[in-house]
Amino acid sequence: MTWDELLAYCLAKPGAWQDEPWEGDVVVKVGSKIFAFLGSEGPGVGLKCGPNREAADEWLARYPEDASVMPYIGRSGWNTLRVAGKIPDDEVREAVDASYDAVVAKLPKRERPT
Template identity: 65%
Template sequence: MRLTGVELLAHCLAKPGAWQDEPWEGDVVAKVGDKIFAFLGAGVSVGVKCGSNREEADELVETYPEDVTKSAYIGRSGWNTVRLGGTVPDGEILELVDTSYETIVAKLPKAKRP
């Protein structure tokens, strides 16, 4: 069985302090505090922070060139888009979401961390 967008959203929202937002019509994101940690692409992909810079994030693109791409606009900051149902194992997608969440939480001011 493959990970669905609904399951991925539930995984995101189970994180401490996480909440769902739709900052642009039709684009669901998961936030912690006031920061996005996952862009949920209509249930077919997820955008996650995959490194502190483009070079770190490119490692994942090189590993899964068919299913991982540099995110538009924010890719230079280490964000990638990962296609669901492709070659990236579901467990690894969940780990990428977890890492993205942890990275964003660490950047929040201590008073805003869950």
């Protein structure tokens, strides 16, 4: 999966929109919250990979070379998953879906996509 394909997949989610809150760092939001950190056409995507660090650590155990804890927000279950590595594309898409769902669930009802 390329960076452009990953971005397109994220943007196909209901209510998803692209933002660049930091120069050169693309993120995808739903409502006012980020569900995917894509950076600047880099090799990975930052996603909410579990409700807590323990659950998100399963990615690190399964893919030690291609999954890492995100700086600053990793303690809350966010990981960076390397794209085009050993993680199959369908698992990356499933992780995007799960991150999106987790973020939508925490949004105030008025911000949730219809």
